[in-house]
Amino acid sequence: MVGFQGVAEELNIAVIGGGYAGMAAAVALAEQGIPVTVFESAQQLGGRARGVMYNDTHLDNGQHLLLGCYVQTLYLIEKVGGNIEQDFLRLPLQLDLHGEFSLKAPRLPAPLHLLVALLTAQGLTWSERLNAARFMLALRRMKFRLPEDMTVTGLLAQYGQGANLRIKLWEPLCIAALNTPIHKASAQVLLNVLRDALNQSRAHSDMLLPRINFTALFPLRASDYVELKGGHVRLACGARTLHPLDDGIEITTAQGTERFSHAICAVSPRVAGRLLRPIAELAETVAQIDSLEHQPIYTLYLQYPAHITLPHGMLGLHQRYSQWLFDKGCIADQHGLLAAVISAEGIHQELSQDELAQKVIAELREEFGIMEQPVWYKVIAEKRATFCCAPNLQRPSQLTALPRLLLAGDYTAGDYPATLEGAVISGLKCADVVSTYYYPVIA
Ligand SMILES: Cc1cc2nc3c(=O)[nH]c(=O)nc-3n(C[C@H](O)[C@H](O)[C@H](O)COP(=O)(O)OP(=O)(O)OC[C@H]3O[C@@H](n4cnc5c(N)ncnc54)[C@H](O)[C@@H]3O)c2cc1C
Secondary structure (H helix, E strand, O other): OOEEOOOHHHOOEEEEOOOHHHHHHHHHHHHOOOOEEEEOOOOOOOOOOOEEEEOOEEEEOOOOOEEOOOHHHHHHHHHOOOOHHHHEEEEOOEEEEOOOEEEEOOOOOOOHHHHHHHHOOEOOOHHHHHHHHHHHHHHHHOOOOOOOOOEHHHHHHHOOOOHHHHHHHHHHHHHHHHOOOOOOOEHHHHHHHHHHHHOOOHHHHOEEEEOOOHHHHOHHHHHHHHHHOOOEEEOOOOOOEEEEEOOEEEEEEOOEEEEEOEEEEOOOHHHHHHHHOOOHHHHHHHHHHHOOOEEEEEEEEEEOOOOOOOOOOEEEOOOOOOOEEEEHHHHHOOOOEEEEEEEOOOHHHHOOHHHHHHHHHHHHHHHHOOOOOOOEEEEEEEEEEEEOOOOOOOOOOOEOOOOOEEEOOOOOOOOOOOOHHHHHHHHHHHHHHHHHHHOOEEO
8 A cells, every 4th residue: 555654743843934935935835735834024925036016017127038948837836726827928949139139049950949040040150050050069069068167158158158159158048048248147057058958859948938927827826726735925914033943933024923844944045144153063055155156137118108119029139228119019918018127236236226227218219219218117126136157156045054944045055057947947956756655655
C-alpha cells in the first residue's frame, strides 16, 4: 500500500512576504493541504511585481515581460485560475531597435528559428550575421556551459562579436534579461537564459506581455486559492522579528507573537538581511546577502490622447534614454498609454524625474513624430529593482543553518537572474523541502 507518514498535522508554515516567491510557496503548500499563513507588510500583494493605480489607470510598478520558458510561473498562473492566452499578448521572439536593427524569428522549429532570425537580421552586415549565428552554434555545442564564468563583455570579445553586434544585439538582450550592464554581467547566467529561451521549443522564446496588472495576474488569485484550501493571507501584517526555537519558530508582528513549525522568509534581500541579522547561526547567510549589489529599473508611463500608437506593441530605441517602449493600447486596450523602460545603472540616474520625462517625450517626438504632449506622466524609479548579476556570485541557498527556516526570493541560489521565474522556482523549492521532509512516501 502506498501512503503517507510524518507529522502533517503538526505542520504550520509561515510565509513572510507575498511577492511572487512567497505566493508560489504558499500555493504549493496549500495544494498539499499543509497549513500555511502568509504575512505581507504592504496593503497589497505582489512586491516588486505589483499593480499600481495612478489617475484612475491601472499600471504596474514596472513594465514586466515574461518569456515562454518561464514554465513554472506560467504553470502556477494557470493553476490558480489564470488563462495564459487571455492574460498575455504572446509575440514570437522579435527584437526591434527602431530604424536601426530588427530581428524576427520565423515560424520554424527551434533552434532553426533563431538561426534564420540571425541570418536575416536587418541592421547588420552579412559577416556580422554569420558571426552571430556561429557564436550561437558554438554555445549550443558547449551546451551553454562555460568552463569558468566571466563578464558578458569578456565572452563577446572571446567570440569576436564586434561593436555593432554588441551594441545592437547582445547588450540590449543582456540588459533586458539580467538588468546588469554587460561589463558587470555574468556570462554564465546570460547563457542559462539563452539556453532555456532560445534552445528549446520555439514557444519557449515567445515574449508574453501582460494584459492585466501583476498583482491581479498571480498573487491575488494565489491568495484566493490559498484561502480556499484553508490557508490564511494577512495584508498589512509585516514580520518584525523571527525567533527560532528548537521545535519551531516564533514570528512577531504588530498583532502579537505566533508560533509556527517552519518559516519561509520570502522578502527582498534588504529586508531579509534586517530580519535575519539578529540570528547568530545565520551570520554566513547574512554576509552573502550583504555582499549583493543592486541595479535600478526606471519605468516612465505617459498617457497620450487615445489615438497615439507605436508601430509595435514593444520596440527598442538605439542609443537613447528609452531602451524599450511598450504601447499599452496594443497590449492591454489602454489606448494612448505608453511605457518607457530604462534598465540598469546609467546616466539617466543623474536626471530629475521631470528632466528624464522631458528626454523621453523628445525621443518619442523625434523617433515617431508624436507632437502632442502627454496628458500626464508618471516616473516609477525602483532603485533596488534587482541584484546586480555579476560573475561567480555566491547567492544564499534556500536552505539555511536552521532547518526550520528557509529562504525564498529572486536573489537566492539558482540558474536565473532576478526574474519572476527565479522567484517562483525558489518558492517552490522551499515548499518542496518542507513537504517532502514531512511526507515521506512508504511502499
Ligand atoms: C521595475 C521592475 C521591472 C522588472 N521587470 C521584470 C521582467 O520584465 N521580467 C521578470 O521576470 N522580472 C522582472 N523584474 C523582477 C521581478 O519583479 C522580481 O524578480 C520579482 O518580483 C521578485 O519577487 P520576490 O517574491 O522574490 O520579491 P519581492 O517582490 O520583493 O517580494 C517581497 C515581498 O515581501 C514583502 N515584505 C517586505 N518586508 C516584509 C515584512 N517585514 N514582513 C512581511 N512581508 C514583507 C514585500 O512587501 C513584498 O511583497 C522586474 C523588477 C522591477 C522592480
